[in-house]
Amino acid sequence: MNTSAFTSRADDSAVQVTRVALTHWQAVDHDRVVGDGELSTRPDGRLFVSIDAWHDAVFDRIAAAMLPTLRRPLHTVVDEHDTDLLSRWQRAGFVTRRREWEYLLPTDPRTTGLHDVQPPPGVTIVPAGRAAEGPLRAVDRVIRDEVGASVGWQEMPVENLGGPGDTIVDPSKYVAAAESDRYVGLLRVVEVSRVPRLGLLAVRADRHRRGIARALLAHTLGVLHDRGVGTASAEVKESNLAATALLEGLGARPVSSNLELVLR
Numbered sequence: 467m468n469t470s471a472f473t474s475r476a477d478d479s480a481v482q483v484t485r486v487a488l489t490h491w492q493a494v495d496h497d498r499v500v501g502d503g504e505l506s507t508r509p510d511g512r513l514f515v516s517i518d519a520w521h522d523a524v525f526d527r528i529a530a531a532m533l534p535t536l537r538r539p540l541h542t543v544v545d546e547h548d549t550d551l552l553s554r555w556q557r558a559g560f561v562t563r564r565r566e567w568e569y570l571l572p573t574d575p576r577t578t579g580l581h582d583v584q585p586p587p588g589v590t591i592v593p594a595g596r597a598a599e600g601p602l603r604a605v606d607r608v609i610r611d612e613v614g615a616s617v618g619w620q621e622m623p624v625e626n627l628g629g630p631g632d633t634i635v636d637p638s639k640y641v642a643a644a645e646s647d648r649y650v651g652l653l654r655v656v657e658v659s660r661v662p663r664l665g666l667l668a669v670r671a672d673r674h675r676r677g678i679a680r681a682l683l684a685h686t687l688g689v690l691h692d693r694g695v696g697t698a699s700a701e702v703k704e705s706n707l708a709a710t711a712l713l714e715g716l717g718a719r720p721v722s723s724n725l726e727l728v729l730r
Contacts, residue, residue, distance in 0.1 A: 483531040503528040529558040546723040560727035565704040571718035573691035578716040580684035591685040592642040605649040653682040664700040
């Protein structure tokens, strides 16, 4: 157990930052927890850090205790409008690597223009919860290998896990596009709040430009609309002009932006 003792500027009492686990640091002031630091490793190997503390002084002390012990580069994600948190990470040496836009898009097919979109000949849309696990994992692996061999998963939105190993955590969250005896595309739908999030939308490279992605979106948004859900959200890297054009063409609008920061 490694402990670093500091004096808090906030109330002039001793604050101790302790590494309580391999990936967890904790700041304690007179037996009261006043901050936490966490480390997570993404499947693509990138290290992400987070610090939760009310006061700047405690944040700085946790950062001073944990960051020098970790290999670099280190990454974190911050709401661009959270200027206080952004300045804290910048004080710790982090700089902006890229921006991700969060879009809200309507589900009403009369608004999106997807009311008459059908899958291309030979392709069937498999609803969420009905996708066969084997073919789903197979197409996920093919798509991820294709991305890894081209732009690389480090260029994808942070929530889209990449890298070696199994990345289908919950098959029931995926809508699939089936062709013959295999799947050629997928779309992940995460419903953790009243606004569902559209995660990974991807199609095998040899099936691009056939309308499969639009068919996946038409089905998914249509199902949400029929359930009374008016909007869904999605994240897109600022430089991904094709994805941006697709969403904005459906009536989506940007509502917030996140910055991925890096410490090299």
